[in-house]
Amino acid sequence: MGAKTGLLMYADGDIPCLLRHAGAPDPDRTSALVRRSYPDAAIERWQGSTLYNGVYPPPGRAYAGSWPGLDVLADQRLMIDSPSQLPEHLVAAGAGRRLVLHAMHSVVDWLAFAVWEDGHLLRSLSLSPDSGVIENIGTPLPFEQPYWAGDRPADVIPWPGEEQDPYPLPFHPLELGEDALRSLCGFIQEGYPEPDDVDAEAISLLGFRMGDGAIPPRSL
Template structure:
């Protein structure tokens, strides 16, 4: 399966994970599993802003079946998901508060309808000392993301589980290092980054003066 989905890549087996812990593998690593009728891949490389731009190799591999892409990033409240039926894209949505609606293709799926109808507004608490401001989107992407994950994949990452949810902790995934032989080895890139950090000058610290100017501080 890995050779079919990653043609031309160097693939080396490594330590695996579980469906609950392996949804965001390290860069260059993919977690995967296969059962009759179901194949699962977790890889940062498919977590793209515009799901409709998923690589043709992956879409072609889903011929005759349903393909689901699901990605979330809690730091920036980003959600993206898409559904293909027999290689044809039927629904794609990608949005975040910073970038708004990045992609919105096809008709909303049933689990989305309460969100677009305004029945699931975002409940965001302000920082201490700040006034609450309206959320820039009609709902919180991560709330919709959990409902999308349950509806499309049968499990959730956060929130209250339901009796019919898949026990993601019990689903084991194999681990693979996947590398494009035409790209630098990840260890070389990490070493280059370490050298760049070591060459940086010592950090400088500033505080805000009463007139709004920045005043440099000595150390922490």
């Protein structure tokens, strides 16, 4: 598994449904979203991407898209260990809306996701095999239940001739990460697509280059 994400979505309704009806992002709305998210950063337009390819932009870049009822922002600086510590201005921008954070990094098998409704944190989970459970706030969401129940144990295959210690978590974070991405955002990065998955490759995002912003990068 090699998926990496640093993704934030604001929505006035069901995110997958809104994405299915998303056309080209509005340039003015999108630029305003980026300026609002990084009020202290110098920002300029850059080459864009798609929702599928743009969920893990290069350092110093961000991809974003804004449509009526939906805002999408992708940036490595969103990959924070404790989602509950998302900068206050980013949470405040979700007043009256649903806010979803999804971040994972395949190099360290790290996953973090969180859901806010009208600025109130409902669920936050962050974990990796090296650090264990970093944050676990709120009631597990339905797509998590099989993992916590032991129905989706980590299937780690050792290298030939090597012994493999038991995986230090009851499930693989990246497997849960894909289910979280599908359930919360409507698409996946790796695995077999389902008929009603959002075609993330068909959704364009605008690109931005920026200086230092308000969100520190995750330390790997």
